[in-house]
Amino acid sequence: MFKFAPFLLQFLFTISSSSTIIPLGSTLRASDQNQSWSSPNSTFSLSLLPITPSSFVAAITYSPGDVIVWSASNNGTGVAVVVDSGGTFNLLPNGALHLKNGSGSIVWDSGTANRGVSHASIDDSGNFQLPDNDGFPIWSSFENPTDTLVPSQNFTVGKILRSGSYSLSLDRSGNLNLKWNGTVEYWSLGFNSSINGNLSSPRFMLRSNGILVGLYPSFLGGMLNMAFSTDYGEGNDVFRFLRMDGDGNLRIYSTSGNGGAGNVTPTWAAVTDQCRVFGFCGDMGICRYEDSNPVCGCPSQNFELVDVNDDRKGCKRKVKIEDCLGDVTMLELEHTEFLTYPPEVSDQLVTLAFVACRMTCLQSGSCIASTLVADGRGFCYMKTPGFVSGYQGVVLPSTSFVKVCGQAVPNPPLYQDTSEKDNDLRFHVMVVVVVVLTALLALVAVVTSFWCWFYRGSENSGHISAKYELVDYASGAPVRFSYKELQQSTKGFSEKLGEGGFGAVYKGTLANRMVVAVKQLEGIEQGERQFRMEVATISSTHHLNLVRLVGFCSEGRHRLLVYEFLRNSSLDKFLFTQNESLNWENRFNIALGTARGITYLHEECRDCTIHCDIKPENILLDEVHTAKVSDFGLAKLMNPKDQRYLSLASMRGTRGYLAPEWLANLPITSKCDVYSYGMVLLEIVSGRRNFEVSPETDGKKFSLWAYSEFEKGNVEAIVDKRLEEVNSEQVVRAILVSFWCIQEQPLQRPMMGKVVQMLEGVIDIERPPAPKPVAEVTSGGTTMTLNSNASALSTYATSTTAPSSSPSFMNIEVSPPRSNMDTTKESSSLLGLK
Structure with a gap:
């Protein structure tokens, strides 16, 4: 558990008492740019800020740089309210705060008239308040955020950051959620589905060192680090802020406090793949990448941009389906998907084959597009009119279909094979070059020979080459x-x-x-x-x-x-040799780091990557023993037959770490990596190979023997004897997590993100069922594991998915069965370790 000192709570939740007092009756005028209400150290100021020569917004800015951290905005969209050059910002004697246009019309109101406001104030944290005589804030900018959070500003349930159609909110389960139009949730950070029920006063805060933390006083007794800026902890003069951007992404920005105006740099983004932001390219728009930059376009030449000056406003059909006089056809878009997120209830999910996914939509009067996810499950998403957001990329394993009037006219392919054109061009260029340079050929040969003779072996040329290669x-x-x-x-x-x-x-x-x-x-x-x-x-x-x-x-x-190259080699050298070892702190950090790396591959990077060979030999260690997973993504490069036909002769994997479903001819899923990780985790605790059989283990496979010893409360027998001191709570958590990961049924194994949370102590861990015994078979000198309960795996195959010709990137989460014993509460009784 994370521990939390009282002085830290006071630091996080106490607002600075140093503030500038603004009396009732004060006014800011757009015509006077020398006017502002500034904090005592002048770091923050409230003024009517010009955004064009004739338009102004009432905004709190951070100086230097004039970074807007709050503005008087439309509550529905988060768009700042604009006034003309005659605009004023008035703190009236009755306590109301009004933003008025030059005509005198009120365009924004704080809603605090006649509520006992005694004055206004702005402090050095950037909070602008309207308190009463007792100092209690009737209204404050921190409690009414727009699109930005600053350090020490709490973000609680009910508050919303808005930017156009996009919003950030916090639910009572402790999850930050990004939504489009208030309905489609396309990103979440926190506990996700691992916690059911309400937490008491969950909140988030961006700390000044660049760490986004979740605060759960009634649940964890402390705080949980949720995200880190790339420059976290660097520099005392760096100002960081969290902003809901207009492109639908949530970012942490850093700006230097040394006077560098405009030097604002994004240092963290919630959605690493911008094209995954729902609605980024508008209705019927397709997002793709050019030189790593997201660009928007239309599905085909049957469509046109709604606004030629703004391709993010989406596309429209040149001929509407209802106005089509000819045949309606289905345009096929390879490597394209129309984004579907859970709250999007308008999408119909069915299991269909390729042709059926297209034809079903074509024959349906309510379907305008469909997407077939080629991951082995045969899922087909039917899109109805309303809003369709597309993503196209050469690595996407999806095919989509769109209804068009008449003949489908596709766009040029994403990557054209220009080799023939290049050959023609090269031929013509060669002819010209030969004609022009014939007279100089001899001279070029002499110069080239001289250069090779003089420089070929010199050190200088090597240094120049190295410099450019660097x-x-x-x-x-x-x-x-x-x-x-x-x-x-x-x-x-x-x-x-x-x-x-x-x-x-x-x-x-x-x-x-x-x-x-x-x-x-x-x-x-x-x-x-x-x-x-x-x-x-x-x-x-x-x-x-x-x-x-x-x-x-x-x-x-x-x-x-x-x-x-990592000089400390691989983890197996430290676990299974007598001359080298690691202390418990290093081992636990390696286990946690490995889990985080696999979680990134499964759940956080652009394309789900299944490792297929998690083992200590593929976990490398740097100088300070930081775990680094190697060989990730190589399964995609191998002969597809090695993954489709799981025969003993061609199987890719390692004895003792292969999940039982591999040999049952089932599609490869991320749960295979979870099984392998569970075996590695058990080895990290014990310092012994998981498939070891010895008199000490009563002739049982070590993983099965370890479970029986754990059931008896004999945890010391499982722990590596070379470890002098251990954290008993961490040991118990690691052992329990390993047993959950090596469950026979893939659906019982947790996702890697949940594994990280269990290791960190964020969530309690139920007592896992006993791992099923396995039988080992040998073929061609390669030892594999074959599950003895083949019928159970066959049932799993029938009920969840059909065999696939390629790896299945299926992520299914099923809550583990409840037990009568909370292992976290009894951890002290299970361990006799100190």
Whole structure:
């Protein structure tokens, strides 16, 4: 549990007593830009701020930079109310605060007339208040936010940040929710569905160091860190604020307090994939990426923009369906989906095949579009008139259909094959070059020969090359290497670091002296373009607990990936050798970091990525033992047959970590990774392989023996004997989580996000059922696990999904069965450890 000191509570909830008093009868005028009501240290000020030469808004700004943190706004849309150059902001003698236009008409009212307001004040935290004689605020800007939160400003249930059609709210379960039009919830942060019922006074706050925290005094007895800005904890002169932006994204911004006006930088975004924001491109608009920037367009040439000057306002049919005199057809859009989120009750969800998904919509009078999700479940979403928000990308496993009048006229493909045009152009250019340069050919040859002779072996040329290569590495984009370069960097692939299910790994040193790990992939059958596309997807995943991809090689049949080198090697070296070990604090942090990395792959990055080979050998450690998951995303690069036909001869995976459904010919889901993680977690606690069988374990597989010992209350027998001191509560949580993760039925295993919450102690953990015994079979020298309860898995297959030709990215959450014993409450009695 997170502990919470009384002085910290006082710091978070006490408003600064230092404030500027504004007497009743005071007025601000747009015509006088020297007027303002400022806080004592002049950091915040309220004024009529010009947004154009003739229009003004009543706003509280942070200086330097004139960052608007509050404005007198329309409550329904969050749009600031604008007045002309004759506008005034009046604090009347009766306590009312009015914003008036030059004509004298009231355009905004605080609603505080005759309620005992004695004066106004603005303090150094940016809070503008209208208190009574006892100092109790009748109205305050902190309690009436617009689109921005500043540090120390509480965000509680009932408050809303608005920006156009988008809003941020907090529900009584402690979840922050982003919604479009108040109905479609497209993002959530907090406990999600893990907590049922109301919490007492949940609230969120952005701290000055850049950490967004949730405060749950009646539930956790403390606070929970929910999000971090990329610069959190850096600099005392950095001002940070949280803003609901007009593009539907929630962001943390940082601005320097040293006078750098306009130097405002986003340091965290709620929705990492902007195209996932519902309605970003308007009704019938399609969002896609160009050079990493989201752009909006129409589904086809059968549509046109509603506003040619603003492509975010959506599209409309050139001929309406009801006015169509010819045939109505279905336009097919590959790699496209029409976004569907749970509260969007207008969408009909059915299970249909490809043709049926198109034809059912075509024959339905209420359906205007449909999306088939190609993840093995056959889900088809029927869209009815109202609002349809689209997303198109080459990696999306979805096909969509749209009703159009007459012949469908598709747009040009996202990525055109221009090789033939390039060849023609190259031929003509070559002819011109040959004609022009014939006379100079001899001179060029002489100069080239001289350069090669003089510079080829010099150190200077190597330094120049390294300098320019370093620019590529620093940019964060994957660098393309030639096979010869990597062969030289690894000294002919001579220093092997290890070997796994996807290929061998070698140590190498690049031209800029950067030490890397080079993985030679086996079984790759993708073509050049597809391989680079998948590499681009892997390289777009950035997380503290994921290994960074430096570059790649795709040359002939050679497929290699270049990763950052981590000097502490892999976790197995510390768990299963006698000469090296880790203390409990390091082990628990590694377990938690690994869970966070897998959670990011499953639930937070643009495309759900299933690892398929979670094991200690694929968890690498940096200098301070931070866990970094490696080999993620490689399953997508392998021969699809290895994932479709789960035979013992071609199976990708590792003995002891494979989920039982793999061998039941069921689609691969993220729950396979959960099973593997549970086995690794048990190994982190015990320091022993989960499949070990010894006299000490009574001839049982270690994971089954560990459960029986835990049932007896003999937790000490499970814990690694090399550990001198442990946190008993963390040990119990880790063991319970591991048993939940290795349940036979995938539906009983928790999602990785919930695993993180259980490890952190955010939620209580029920007592898990006993893991089912498994039988081991051997084929071709490869040992696999085969579940003894095949009928149960067959029932699971029939009731949930049909086998798929590709990995299924199905995320199904089922609450675990309740038990009569709360293991969190009895943790002290289970452990005799100190």
